[in-house]
Amino acid sequence: MLHFPVLLEESLDFLIHKKNGKYVDCTYGRGGHTQSILNRIDADAELTSFDKDLDAFNHAALIKNKNFNAIHNSFNKLENTFDKETVDGILYDLGTCSTHFDEGNRGFSFLHDGPLDMRFNVTKGIPLSAWLKKATQKEIMDILYKYGDEKHAKIISSSILDHRSKNEIKSTIQLANIIEDIYPEKRKKIHPATKSFQAFRIHINNELGELKESLEQASNILVKNGIIVVISFHSLEDNIVKEFFKPSVMNFPKDIPLNTIEEKDFKCIAKKIRPTEEEVALNKRSRSAIMRVFKKI
Numbered sequence: 001m002l003h004f005p006v007l008l009e010e011s012l013d014f015l016i017h018k019k020n021g022k023y024v025d026c027t028y029g030r031g032g033h034t035q036s037i038l039n040r041i042d043a044d045a046e047l048t049s050f051d052k053d054l055d056a057f058n059h060a061a062l063i064k065n066k067n068f069n070a071i072h073n074s075f076n077k078l079e080n081t082f083d084k085e086t087v088d089g090i091l092y093d094l095g096t097c098s099t100h101f102d103e104g105n106r107g108f109s110f111l112h113d114g115p116l117d118m119r120f121n122v123t124k125g126i127p128l129s130a131w132l133k134k135a136t137q138k139e140i141m142d143i144l145y146k147y148g149d150e151k152h153a154k155i156i157s158s159s160i161l162d163h164r165s166k167n168e169i170k171s172t173i174q175l176a177n178i179i180e181d182i183y184p185e186k187r188k189k190i191h192p193a194t195k196s197f198q199a200f201r202i203h204i205n206n207e208l209g210e211l212k213e214s215l216e217q218a219s220n221i222l223v224k225n226g227i228i229v230v231i232s233f234h235s236l237e238d239n240i241v242k243e244f245f246k247p248s249v250m251n252f253p254k255d256i257p258l259n260t261i262e263e264k265d266f267k268c269i270a271k272k273i274r275p276t277e278e279e280v281a282l283n284k285r286s287r288s289a290i291m292r293v294f295k296k297i
């Protein structure tokens with residue numbers, strides 16, 4: 001399946017405020033945003049794109065452009081590459097690419113059989129199968145509640161424990177079937193494993209933890225008037241973004257005079273931008289996207 005870049009024009013209209021600037025695409029994917037940034041910036045501008053997924057990095061490494069640099073690492077390593085206040089714009093297009101679900105071998109899909117892995121970066125961490133082998137029922141249940149909002153977390157976790165005592169859970173379809181077999185509601189449109197697979201993916205990749213760390217670093221490496229654009233796909237990501245940029249004045253007790261409090265260094269210049277109906281018709285995955293844009297002040 002082709003990967004369509006989400007909110008492409010909208011995001012780049014905010015991001016590229018200086019044609020000869022220095023930019024970072026934190027989530028290269030299949031290069032949709034990266035290619036368009038390269039088309040918009042001047043010959044003396046710079047773009048660095050990160051992706052922790054090796055397939056994505058290998059795709060990026062094929063780009064021959066002297067202003068472009070690809071890095072195979074997590075976006076929580078921005079400060080390893082950039083000094084304080086040196087970058088003009090940073091883009092995040094969070095989550096997965098459609099390419100992760102196209103083939104079973106990456107272990108993301110409950111529709112295609114494959115090893116139960118789910119790591120973006122297969123050179124680090126442990127696959128989901130290894131985690132499920134050792135996790136307690138409480139740990140599994142907590143992940144399903146916390147990252148999947150799965151109200152049937154208790155019976156799913158109990159069934160996982162029951163199955164793993166007989167056979168190792170090694171494949172995506174095996175896990176999908178375990179969930180489908182005990183799922184109390186039979187829904188036609190949404191596969192019963194949808195929420196669980198999302199929850200396990202977020203956990204195994206420490207998606208929310210790395211996002212928080214990255215935003216902290218992004219705020220340091222950005223120049224004054226620099227722009228951060230974040231496209232999120234679910235409320236857990238979006239809440240982290242909102243919370244991070246929330247003016248710190250809100251967190252102070254009422255008896256401290258307002259003029260002694262430093263506000264966060266960012267101004268929200270666009271919130272809750274969503275794809276048009278035309279974009280959603282063309283690319284169903286874009287329907288849950290929310291974009292927020294912040295300017296360093």
Ligand SMILES: C[S@@+](CC[C@H](N)C(=O)[O-])C[C@H]1O[C@@H](n2cnc3c(N)ncnc32)[C@H](O)[C@@H]1O
Nearest residue numbers: 005027029030031032033051052053074075093
């Ligand atoms: C939605 S896709 C990006 C699509 C891209 N904008 C495009 O148009 O082709 C998200 C990408 O972010 C990558 N990713 C997820 N978490 C990451 C992290 N912590 N650090 C770096 N890349 C990450 C995934 O591997 C995936 O390729």
